[in-house]
Amino acid sequence: MISQLSWKIGGQQGEGVESTDRIFSTALNRLGYYLYGYRHFSSRIKGGHTNNKIRISTQQIRSIADDLDILVAFDQESIDLNAHELRPGGVVVADTKFNPVVPEDADIRLFAVPITAIAEELGTSLMKNMVASGASWALLGLPLDVFNRAVEEEFGRKGAAVVEKNLEAVKRGSDYVLELAGGPLDEFKLNPADGKQKLFMIGNDAIGLGAVAAGCRLMSAYPITPASEIMEYLIKKLPKFGGTVVQTEDEIAAVTMAIGANYAGVRTMTASAGPGLSLMMEAIGLAGMTETPVVIVDTQRGGPSTGLPTKQEQSDINAMIHGTHGEIPKIVLAPSSIEECFYDTVEAFNLSEQYQVPVIVVTDLQLSLGKQSCEPLDYSRVVIDRGNLVSNVPEQEEKNLFKRYEFTDSGISPRVLPGEKNGIHHVTGVEHDESGRPSESAENRKKMMDKRLGKLNHVKVTNPILVDAPYEKPDLLIIGMGSTGGTIDQARELLENDGTTTNHVTVRLLHPFPTDAIKPYIDQARQVIVVENNATAQLANLIKLNVGGREKISSVLKYDGNPFLPSIIYNECRNVYVDSKELV
Secondary structure: OEOEEEEEEEEEOOOOHHHHHHHHHHHHHHHOOEEEEEEEOOOOOOOOEEEEEEEEEOOOOOOOOOOEEEEEEOOHHHHHHHHHHEEEEEEEEEEHHHOOOOOOOOOEEEEEEOHHHHHHHOOOHHHHHHHHHHHHHHHHOOOHHHHHHHHHHHHHHHOHHHHHHHHHHHHHHHHHHHHHHOOOOHHHOEOOOOOOOOEEEOHHHHHHHHHHHOOOOEEEEOOOOOOHHHHHHHHHHHHHHOOEEEEOOOHHHHHHHHHHHHHOOOOEEEEEOHHHHHHHHHHHHHHHHHOOOEEEEEEEOEOOOOOEOOOOOOOOHHHHHHOOOOOOOOEEEOOOOHHHHHHHHHHHHHHHHHHOOEEEEEEEHHHHHOOEEEOOOOHHHOOOOOOOEOOOOOOOHHHOOOOOOOOOOOOOOOEOOOOOOOOOOOOOOOOEOOOOOEOOOHHHHHHHHHHHHHHHHHOOOOOOEEEEOOOOOOOEEEEEOHHHHHHHHHHHHHHHHOOOOEEEEEEOEEEOOOHHHHHHHHHHOOEEEEEEOOOOOHHHHHHHHHOOOHHHEEEEEOOOOOOOOHHHHHHHHHOOEOOOOOEO
16 A cells, blocks of 8 residues: 555546546545645636646645656546656546547556546536546545545535436446456555545635634735635635625725725735736835735736746745835745645734734745645634724824824834824825824935834744754755745655755745844855746845855756646756765
8 A cells, every 4th residue: 555646637628627626635635635736727718738636645745746646638638748747557547539548658557438428428528527536536446435425515506416417427437447447456545544634725715714814804806816716715705704805996906995994994905916916016115105004915926927827936026025116114924835824814914013014925826726735723823913003092282193103112103093083194105204294304204214114123923934954064955935845845855865964944034034044054054055936046046135155055946837846856956966965
């Protein structure tokens, strides 16, 4: 028996690939397996090749696998594009409708199943996804009743007759492939899972859940890949808590509405991707100048312009930190797991109000849309801190305005909500004095700039970096952010087998940069490799700017739209060697 397995389904968009993956993985989750998925899809509603790959394990995993055990193919293109991933002895389950052919020189077994024909016999070709699911599930030798329950949940709302038809489709697919194979394949039998309850969600859902837990009651946003699922999640959830989602006409309206709602006292967020973030920049500057809290989620994708809207990239780092004109304080958080997407969203709302600044939560497409297992969340960790929000304001002397932008030792001025007695003040995007009145005084300007920017000197964030550093002086320190963390860890296992000692740092706070936290690990390492999905080494350059160490920092870059695989990181790290443990 084996402890992990990799499964993929491929076909044309719109023919059931997504629902097949969803039911298959839901059933595995119910059994207690750990899962990590990646969805490759085109930027169109229907048509174009798509595939979903799932790694299944009895232990926690945070990356997709290099190889593949089972490929379910709805068309020949799926075989042509994905067969190279199949390991020796791998299996293709394919529809006889297109006369499937596998590479002659490959050690691959083909099980041709009349997937479409069986579905049509049951009334509609739409059920071919269930035939295919039943066939691949049967090869694993897993209990069919668990899979059937997942099918019942998926189609229950459509009535008993539809459920029965789909269950019959699953059974026929299962029976057919078992007859071909002579029973479940012993080499694909998984060790039993622990059976414990696990959450199984995408990062966008975790962000949405974190927003609800943080007290967010309004989201203003414009749909865009890969951020739209946050909006869709909150459309369903916020009304249950007295909140709502407003779809605006564009991203400019979305962020300005969020700023206005936060000024009024409602915790509000918006979410977008790179193109939308560009449109928001002027308004983010307004939030910085008026010291109005606002939370913005940026789900990075391939750019520039429309670029690769459905593909992986991490190329918005410079834009998030330096994109606004002028200089304002902001905080940029980069979660690296499903759990962190939840907890960091809660923290983002608190930080935004504590420091009265814009907070950007940055993910990437793989983390946003890749469905992963995670342990049950600890809601006792959720604490709401609204910062220096004051009420019962004493009457001002001589009817003076409230000093909303008062100079304080901490740099954090008192904040009042509109309508608070004795709290009247000006709010303007031009430079202003302590009560908000416009001011062009040179002395005031410098003091206000120092006050606003000085807030970043006191920012305290939970775990600005994540560290796995078993060695005092490692051969390699590998640094990454976002979804690369689990892939780096798997590559490290391969490096350790070669006798290469490695430490790993994940940067979770991009701005203000955690220089003091990361510098000791860079100083200790013989060589530093920064892994990131962009062409210009934005994270590496950020490290060089804030920490130094240019002479020992190398980059591993990938910007073809695909996420890193462990073997890619491993091979690139090996390239820095000259003989045994002698690094260039």
